[in-house]
Amino acid sequence: MISEAVPVLFRAAHxxxxxxDDGPEPEALAVAGGRIRAxxxxxxxxxxxxxxxxxxxxDATVIPGLHDAHIHLxxxxxxxxxxxxxxAAVAGVDDxxxxxxxxxxxxxxxxxxxGSRYDDVKTGAITRWDxxxxxxxxxxxxxxxxxxxxxxxxxxxRELGIDEDSVPPEGGEFxxxxxxxxxxxxxxxxxxxxxxxxxxxxxSPLRPSSPEDRLRGVARAVELWHAAGLTSICDALIAPxxxxxxxxxxxxGLLTLRVGMLLSIDHYAKARALGVGSGFxxxxxxxxGVKAFVDGAIGGRTCLLSEPYADSGGHGLxxxxxxxxxGAVRTVHRDGNRVGVxxxxxxxxxxxxxxxxAAQRETPRPGLRHRIExxxxxxxxxxxxxxxxxxxxxxxxxYVAYHGGALNTWYGxxxxxxxxxxxxxxxAGVTVAGSSDYPCGPYEPLLGLQSMVTREGLDDGEPVGTxxxxxxxxxxxxxxxxxxxxxxxxxxxxxLAPGYLADFVVLGExxxxxxxxxxxxxxxxxxxVGGERVHGG
Ligand SMILES: [Zn+2]
Numbered sequence: 025m026i027s028e029a030v031p032v033l034f035r036a037a038h039x040x041x042x043x044x045d046d047g048p049e050p051e052a053l054a055v056a057g058g059r060i061r062a063x064x065x066x067x068x069x070x071x072x073x074x075x076x077x078x079x080x081x082x083d084a085t086v087i088p089g090l091h092d093a094h095i096h097l098x099x100x101x102x103x104x105x106x107x108x109x110x111x112a113a114v115a116g117v118d119d120x121x122x123x124x125x126x127x128x129x130x131x132x133x134x135x136x137x138x139g140s141r142y143d144d145v146k147t148g149a150i151t152r153w154d155x156x157x158x159x160x161x162x163x164x165x166x167x168x169x170x171x172x173x174x175x176x177x178x179x180x181x182r183e184l185g186i187d188e189d190s191v192p193p194e195g196g197e198f199x200x201x202x203x204x205x206x207x208x209x210x211x212x213x214x215x216x217x218x219x220x221x222x223x224x225x226x227x228s229p230l231r232p233s234s235p236e237d238r239l240r241g242v243a244r245a246v247e248l249w250h251a252a253g254l255t256s257i258c259d260a261l262i263a264p265x266x267x268x269x270x271x272x273x274x275x276x277g278l279l280t281l282r283v284g285m286l287l288s289i290d291h292y293a294k295a296r297a298l299g300v301g302s303g304f305x306x307x308x309x310x311x312x313g314v315k316a317f318v319d320g321a322i323g324g325r326t327c328l329l330s331e332p333y334a335d336s337g338g339h340g341l342x343x344x345x346x347x348x349x350x351g352a353v354r355t356v357h358r359d360g361n362r363v364g365v366x367x368x369x370x371x372x373x374x375x376x377x378x379x380x381x382a383a384q385r386e387t388p389r390p391g392l393r394h395r396i397e398x399x400x401x402x403x404x405x406x407x408x409x410x411x412x413x414x415x416x417x418x419x420x421x422x423y424v425a426y427h428g429g430a431l432n433t434w435y436g437x438x439x440x441x442x443x444x445x446x447x448x449x450x451x452a453g454v455t456v457a458g459s460s461d462y463p464c465g466p467y468e469p470l471l472g473l474q475s476m477v478t479r480e481g482l483d484d485g486e487p488v489g490t491x492x493x494x495x496x497x498x499x500x501x502x503x504x505x506x507x508x509x510x511x512x513x514x515x516x517x518x519x520l521a522p523g524y525l526a527d528f529v530v531l532g533e534x535x536x537x538x539x540x541x542x543x544x545x546x547x548x549x550x551x552x553v554g555g556e557r558v559h560g561g
Contacts, residue, residue, distance in 0.1 A: 031056035031073050032555065035066050036081035038534050041520040042088055042505060052078075053086070055526040058307075058554035062522055084549055085534040087500060088520050089255025089527030090469040091507035094364075094397055094418045094459035097259040097283060098266040099171070099220070101241030103463055105233050107139035109166060110463075111146035117154070120147060124166065125158030136180070136230055137164040141463050144168060145323075145430055151201070152177050152208025165230065167219060170321040170464045173199075173211045174219065181206065183229045184218065193217060195343040212320055212343050220261065238269055243278045250281065250551045250559035252468045255527035258284035258312050258511055260364065260397060260461070263291055274309055280558040282308055282527070284511045286315035286364045289352050301361040303512065307525065307554075312511045313362030313395070316352045317344050319372035322400050322420070322443075323427060323464060325434055327368030328375075329401065334436035340369055350379045357383035357392065362512070364395035364418065370406065370442075373399055377409045384413065395510055398461070401435075402445045407452040416455045416510045419444045421472030421503065422465045424488045425544070428481020431488050440489035446476050446502060447492040457510035458503030473499040473535065474543040482544070496536050496543070526555035 031054040039050050041063060050063035054073060062069060070076060107123055114120045120142065127137045137159050142150075155164045155177035163180035167173075176184070188206060192198045192214050199209025210218060218228045232238065249257065259266065262285040273279040285305075287295055292314050295301065304311045320326025320341045325333060328340040344352075349365070353376075356363040365376045373396060380394055396410070399417040410417065423444055424431065431440050442448070449456035458476075460467045471482070476499040479490045494502070501518075508518035516525050532547035550560030 029056045031061050031076050033066065033069050033073070033076050033078045034081060034086065034528075035078055036086045036530070037083045038085040039063075039520065040085065040087045040500065040536065042501060042518065043521045044519055050520075053520055053526070053528070055555040058526055058556075060520060060522055060524050060526050063520065081530050081550075085531045085536075086520070087529050087531060087535070088504040088518055089525075089529055089551070089553065090253045090503050091256040091458065091517060092249075092254055092460055092462075092467070092469060092503075093258050093457035093507040093510045094260045095257045095462045095467060096171075096261060097242065097245055097257060098262060098269065100245045100463060101238050101269070102232060103140040104241045104244050105237055107137070108141060109139040109147075110141035110169065111143040113141075114147055117148040117150055120150065120166075121154055121158045124155060124164055128159035128162045128164065131162055133161065135162055137162050138230075139164075139166045141169045142166045142175075145427075150175055152181070152206065155208065163229075165218065167215065168324060170323040172215065172321040172324040172326055173209055174215045175208045176210060177208060181208065194345075195341070197341075212326060212341055232265065235269060235272065239273060239276070239278065242269065242273045246278065246281045247559070249467060250553075251548060252470070253529040253531075253548045253551055254281065254467075254469060255529070255551060255553045255558075256282040256284070256507070256517060258286060258507075260286045261315050262287050264294065270309055279308060280553050280556070282517075282553065284310050284312040286313050287311060289314055289316040289356070292352075292356065296359060301359060307516070310511070313364050314352075314356045315364050315366070315397070316349065316356075317366040318349055318375055319343055319367055319369050321464070322368050322398070322423060327400065328372040329369040330371045330374075331439070333434060334439070335433050339371070342372065342375075346375060349375060350382060353379040353394075354383050354386065357389065357394070358387045360389060360392060362392065362394055364397045366397040368398045368400040370401040370403060373402065373406050377406065377413070377415070380413050380415060381409070390414075393455075393512075401439060401443050402448060403442055407448055407454060410454045411452050414455075416457060417449050418457045418459050418510055419446065419449070420461055420465055421458045421469070421499075422460055422475045424479050425471055425475035425482040426465050428484040428488065429486030432486065437489075441491045443489055443492070445492050446494045446499070450494065450498060455506060455509045456502050457507040458499075459507070468544065469503055470535070470546055470548070471544040473503060474540060476502065477540040477543065480541075496540060500535065526552060528552050530560065
């Protein structure tokens with residue numbers, strides 16, 4: 025008989041196990057072979073596993089590994105190689121332009137100047153002509169934080185072959201100034217065709233960085249995210265290039281984060297031809313499903329609403345035709361694969377539910393649970409249809425903290441009571457996952473927890489839709505158990521219980537007992553994936 029490895033016992037003052045039965049919280053975890061073998065008090069675990077080493081984590085609180093169900097690793101790997109123009113990084117419009125100018129001054133001729141995470145609300149508006157002043161000879165693009173629009177300079181417009189008479193692509197727009205001239209804004213499909221290799225239709229002159237550089241970007245993102253307590257993520261928009269990149273990261277031992285993948289619908293035919301679909305892969309790198317889009321963004325104010333925007337009027341944009349949406353959902357569903365459809369506005373969500381219901385009628389697959397990515401604006405009708413379908417909601421955890429009172433201005437205080445509706449999803453029995461959608465929102469999951477619990481802006485302290493508050497216990501389950509369910513991994517992730525992956529976070533304070541306004545600043549002392557320390561001491 026082959027003897028099993030002797031486990032290592034991790035002991036801490038508090039362990040939040042979410043064990044799923046009525047048993048008491050354990051004093052220690054016994055870990056071997058990357059999984060949790062047993063939980064309990066130190067004395068009995070020592071009796072059971074003589075000679076086991078004990079790692080004493082002291083006064084720390086151990087929680088299950090945090091799991092971001094919708095984030096963008098491939099994009100982040102690329103963004104981290106270019107200018108960071110986020111509200112946290114730049115002091116204002118002048119500072120932003122100075123950074124673009126400095127980059128242009130040292131760049132080679134024709135080299136693209138790329139900046140991302142630009143927040144027009146916090147930083148201020150920029151136009152094509154501002155960029156022309158600081159980067160007259162290089163094409164430049166500054167992408168807004170939500171990723172659904174960006175601003176380019178005149179040189180870039182020329183490179184992209186866009187002039188005053190150009191017709192925007194379907195599902196996209198070119199922004200125009202008051203005098204009717206192009207102001208450099210590329211909106212929705214118009215910007216996606218330029219910056220996202222995963223969804224580009226046609227060739228973009230903006231090429232992704234070399235695989236070696238992108239690999240450096242992946243390593244950097246993984247390090248940042250482990251330091252924030254993440255052990256699992258789902259990259260919500262994957263192209264074949266990204267799979268090659270992540271596979272290489274894995275082969276070179278850089279991928280210590282568990283990565284799920286939603287393949288772009290634009291590349292689904294290839295995966296389909298190979299017979300590759302949901303669940304393909306292993307505990308480290310796995311296909312979760314297929315990603316499709318219906319509407320625009322919350323922060324970009326382009327999502328498809330049944331009632332107009334409170335400040336600017338208008339109902340937002342449908343970026344994929346209804347026919348194309350139904351076709352995509354029908355195909356993926358018929359193949360037995362999960363689809364995750366980006367839908368923010370209530371009108372967009374109803375379209376997605378129509379498509380899900382039609383696909384289920386045509387080919388009943390009761391166990392196949394599709395996802396609605398963001399699912400931001402809901403009502404009781406949407407909730408009951410989701411419950412009946414077993415559809416999963418993947419809303420923004422941290423948008424209230426990030427955008428604060430601006431949400432009330434854009435959407436109206438009545439509607440924000442039905443947005444990022446964590447409380448309503450739980451009450452309606454709809455599975456709800458935790459997600460940041462970084463780079464669209466801050467990636468730190470502890471900030472996401474705080475936001476869901478307090479429903480207050482971080483900068484302005486403004487309350488936003490406070491009827492959607494959840495308890496800290498509920499928020500933590502959303503970011504662990506809920507996210508695991510959204511990728512069909514409930515049996516191995518989200519709990520610290522026998523048989524589960526040994527993924528956990530060591531916190532300097534107990535989020536269940538401190539003032540919830542302090543949750544975002546709790547120190548992450550260490551992060552473990554498969555029982556191995558991937559961050560901290
Ligand atoms: Zn996203």
